[in-house]
Amino acid sequence: MASPPSKRTRSQRVATVELPPGRFSTLLGQLRRGVVVLRLAIAALAAALLMVMMQGWQPPRDFAPTQIPSRDLTARVEFKQPDERATREARSRARRFAEAVYDNDPAPLTQLVAQVRNEVLQLAAAESLETVDMAVWSPYLPTLAEGTPEPTDEEKRTEFERFRTALATEESRDLFGAALEKAIGPIADRGILEQQPVDANAEQILVQRAGAEGVQRDLAVRDALIDNVRNDLDQSLRRLMPTLDVARHVFARLRLDLPVTLKINENATRVQSDRKAEEVADVFRVYQPGDRLAEAGEPLTDARVALLELDYQQMLSDLSTGERIRRAISVFWVYAAMLALCGLGLYRTDREAVAELSRYATLLIAFLLACAGMLGTLLAAGSAWRLEMIPLLLLGMTIAVAYRHQSALLVTATAGLVAAIGLGWSVGETIVAVAPAAASIALLDSVRHRSKLLVVGFWAGVVAIITTLAVGSIESQPLWPTLKLAVATGLWPVIAGSLLTVSLPLVERIFNVQTDLSLIELGDPAHPLLQELVRRAPGTYNHSITVASIAEAAAESIGARGLLVRVGAYFHDIGKMLKPGYFIENQSRGVNQHDTLVPAMSTLVIIAHVKDGSDLARQNKLPQCIIDFIEQHHGTTLVEYFYRQAQKKSLDQDDDAKVDESRFRYPGPKPQTKEAAVLMMADAVESASRALVEPTPSRIENLVEELTRKRLDDGQFDECGVTLQELHTIGESLIKSLTAVYHGRVKYPDQETA
Structure with a gap:
């Protein structure tokens, strides 16, 4: 004998009560699903x-050209802005103070020295002042100071004799030549300048031998100016010549014809000034954090934008x-x-x-x-x-x-x-x-x-x-x-x-x-599939047109896409064109091809129009939304007429085997959208209403309510999201449309022959 079940305590009964999961638990549960994780991963990739x-x-x-800032824009970091004006001024200054380049050609000075030596030898060989060529001797006479009386003839002879006597011997003449070379040598080496350089460094110049460009040396301008050279030459001659008289007379001769040996080289000077300008570094203006870069209410000019860009780039470079x-x-x-x-x-x-x-x-x-x-x-x-x-x-x-x-x-x-x-x-x-x-x-x-x-x-x-x-x-x-x-x-x-x-x-x-525009083009009666449907199954075509009319109104009554439903209704039964004679709307009066078939076979023929229709739609490249209508407009409903026939036949034959209901159902799927649900209802009530002997409004209403209830009880609307209120609205619209289609007409009396 089995033992009685043990009685649970209150705490045990409380412990067995399971509360629904909270939001956090639900979230964790969702995150464990692979499809959710995949979508989150794709979103993370998109974020990256x-x-x-x-x-x-x-x-x-945070700035743009022509933008008008609503507040003052200030520097965020310390940065430098190239000051082009100051840089230009500095380089212009460098050009002005660059050393001018001169070519030194000492040949005229050398020729002058040789000429003086020859003249001195000629003067030294003369016997007296009366026999000397005055054109040669006159340049050797020093210029008298202002107010000094003209010397007498005796004084002139005495002066010439002292000069000639100092150079009378060959040794003295050799000493004279050596002294002259020594005095002129440094001058010939550094050159003689007529005046200070213009638009160049006034204190320093660069000197190069004529014909030997590139080898340059610095020279102080004061050392090369001709007046200073004359003074230096005078001092040198006084120091080096045998006697002071010789020095005075030779200097007088050289002073008059002392040549300018330094000539400016324009090209080399230009290159030098350019080099000096390039050596000048860019001048920058330094901005400190907080310095105002742009004023509020003033459009940002190109210059302001460039300044803000410098601040921005410096800020980026400062980021670690x-x-x-x-x-x-x-x-x-x-x-x-x-x-x-x-x-x-x-x-x-x-x-x-x-x-x-x-x-x-x-x-x-x-x-x-x-x-x-x-x-x-x-x-x-x-x-x-x-x-x-x-x-x-x-x-x-x-x-x-x-x-x-x-x-x-x-x-x-x-x-x-x-x-x-x-x-x-x-x-x-x-x-x-x-x-x-x-x-x-x-x-x-x-x-x-x-x-x-x-x-x-x-x-x-x-x-x-x-x-x-x-x-x-x-x-x-x-x-x-x-x-x-x-x-x-x-x-x-x-x-x-x-x-x-x-x-x-x-x-x-x-x-x-599919937009409404493409749907309108797709629903053109001239579409090849619709034209073929008219030719092969005119009854089905008329049925589709009627269904499209009443379904569109029903869809719009609940806010669904009426045009989509209408076009879907045009094509929902195109599969029937392959075997049109097996469908009642295409059968001739008194001829029914199902009379020769068993119910199961008739059901297969009827159900096949769904698959045939979807295949035709795909072959003709109809959009997927239309194919969905073809596949879903019957859902998984029961082909009730042939199912009842199969049951009756089974009872008549005393067959104990139960008729398999699933063999008499459409393959589905059930309607997935509200539009597909509307088409299912419109298709069903339009077909059923044709069998009404007298389609009065009350009979149509009862028919619509009955078919709606059957499909609701059969679970056909479980996956489309349609509500009971919407089903009621759809039913009312269908009743109104069918009543308009089958409205009563006045019966006119037969026409009598006159």
């Missing part, structure tokens, strides 16, 4: 790419490796946090955007390309005209076309914050960039016309103009520059709308979405 792209290890510039690493890690963390929060927001508002890995990766790539575009336009054109707004506007419009508006606003705001951090936007600049992007997203409800994006761009441009003027007023910016910037920012949304209009087919292909 953003950090590298925006050079997160260094702060961005540790500071750069810390900043890079901080920027990466901020970017990663923003991307994570953006992903969380997308998961809650538009789960499809992150649930499918390919769409998630495409979204991140578009985000990175937009950020790269903003950076590229900033580097190429600067920030004066805010061209970087165009990539942000394109991102917002593209995401609004491909995803939901909430997702587009979230992604655009995140991109704006990334740009604010990476590009150094101020609060006002960020508002001016994000506001028109948000306006374009809000206005971009559907793209049914080619001009839609241009209209959206125009109104977003109006928002940009108003926002720019408002921000400029708040920041006390001058009116005229703000007005010019407002006009430019108002133009960029129009350009962005034009670019997106041109690239819309590419956007649809990349993001695998």
